[in-house]
Amino acid sequence: MILTGWEAVFFWVFSIAAIFAALLTVMARNTIHSALFLISSLVSVSALFILLRAEFIAGVQILVYVGGVMVLFLFVIMLVNVGSEERGSEEIFNHPRQVTTSVIFCALLVGGLLYAINVGYEGLQKRDETAVTVAAGQRTADEQNLPEAATGSSRITKETERVGSGLYRYGSLPFEIASVLLLVAIIGSVMLARTLKQEAAVDDTAPEILQREAQHDPEIAKLQSTIAQ
Amino acid sequence: MQFLLFNFLSPALGLLFQAATNGRFATAWEKAQHPDLSKFLIIGALLFIIGVAGVLTRRNIIVIFMSIELILNAANLNFIAMSRYLQDTGNVNAVAGQIFAVFVIVVAAAEAAIGLGIVIALYRNKETIWVDEIDILKW
Numbered sequence: 221m222i223l224t225g226w227e228a229v230f231f232w233v234f235s236i237a238a239i240f241a242a243l244l245t246v247m248a249r250n251t252i253h254s255a256l257f258l259i260s261s262l263v264s265v266s267a268l269f270i271l272l273r274a275e276f277i278a279g280v281q282i283l284v285y286v287g288g289v290m291v292l293f294l295f296v297i298m299l300v301n302v303g304s305e306e307r308g309s310e311e312i313f314n315h316p317r318q319v320t321t322s323v324i325f326c327a328l329l330v331g332g333l334l335y336a337i338n339v340g341y342e343g344l345q346k347r348d349e350t351a352v353t354v355a356a357g358q359r360t361a362d363e364q365n366l367p368e369a370a371t372g373s374s375r376i377t378k379e380t381e382r383v384g385s386g387l388y389r390y391g392s393l394p395f396e397i398a399s400v401l402l403l404v405a406i407i408g409s410v411m412l413a414r415t416l417k418q419e420a421a422v423d424d425t426a427p428e429i430l431q432r433e434a435q436h437d438p439e440i441a442k443l444q445s446t447i448a449q
Numbered sequence: 450m451q452f453l454l455f456n457f458l459s460p461a462l463g464l465l466f467q468a469a470t471n472g473r474f475a476t477a478w479e480k481a482q483h484p485d486l487s488k489f490l491i492i493g494a495l496l497f498i499i500g501v502a503g504v505l506t507r508r509n510i511i512v513i514f515m516s517i518e519l520i521l522n523a524a525n526l527n528f529i530a531m532s533r534y535l536q537d538t539g540n541v542n543a544v545a546g547q548i549f550a551v552f553v554i555v556v557a558a559a560e561a562a563i564g565l566g567i568v569i570a571l572y573r574n575k576e577t578i579w580v581d582e583i584d585i586l587k588w
Contacts, residue, residue, distance in 0.1 A: 235492040246503035300572040322505035333494040341487040355539040386544040405559035409566035
């Protein structure tokens with residue numbers, strides 16, 4: 221997997237964009253700006269996925285992450301936005317001592333990871349030297365046989381087809397478990413986000429809490445009396 | 450300013466010049482023109498570290514959740530790069546990395562839904578999104 225020509229240029233453009241957007245996500249004062257920078261980081265990473273010939277994952281990333289999860293984030297930010305962060309009256313980072321410790325930790329982690337990647341990749345290269353050259357020739361021969369796209373400038377790959385068949389052949393049980401996980405997440409978030417009034421309406425609150433809240437909320441007192449009947 | 454210039458900048462420039470004359474820059478430029486697996490892994494590692502730094506340093510719980518999304522995304526980048534590398538070493542059916550990336554995205558979506566539900570419940574009860582003010586479990 222060695223990118224050449226324009227692919228290399230796009231690799232550097234999108235990876236630098238991804239890293240800077242990620243840095244700004246962590247450092248932005250306004251939470252909305254954080255979310256927007258995270259969106260641009262995710263889009264840049266999905267461009268890297270396209271460079272890695274994983275078109276399906278790139279599409280899923282944009283649809284699910286940017287279209288679903290980030291919109292959810294923006295909604296929640298607007299629901300709980302306190303505004304003191306942008307006005308500058310609140311500190312956005314932890315205490316300086318904690319920040320120093322975690323930055324030192326992260327620097328050590330960077331050093332360790334980069335060293336491990338370099339050493340490990342050298343070993344991989346040594347192991348796979350012949351396999352890579354053989355497979356590269358095979359791959360270019362295979363790509364010649366692929367059907368041409370309508371514009372004539374590229375060929376239609378079978379990557380998505382392979383991911384789909386792999387998903388249903390080897391990953392069908394995890395696939396079903398993932399659907400159950402999503403159902404649990406939906407039900408759980410609905411249960412978590414209920415107000416006390418909604419909880420009281422379906423008689424799902426501890427009697428002591430109901431008693432306490434009923435003293436300064438007439439609506440809950442009314443609900444309490446209906447439950448008591 | 451002058452202190453910075455003479456004590457830090459000029460030795461750095463000297464080192465850069467030395468590296469350039471030694472031909473180290475030429476090989477680095479050569480390598481940069483042909484990014485391979487290790488470059489993708491390095492980008493993934495950097496994104497991961499930035500996410501970890503965000504989780505450790507920020508006070509806003511929503512930004513902490515966003516940093517967790519960054520971490521998961523970095524893991525996805527590594528999965529996809531490795532899957533492509535395995536395909537290029539002749540393992541034609543090596544799509545396990547991409548399948549795993551789909552599951553990571555699913556889990557990230559579920560985590561975001563639950564986490565933001567917790568944030569809403571917490572904000573309703575404690576009126577705060579600063580993690581250092583949420584200490585009801587501490588005694």
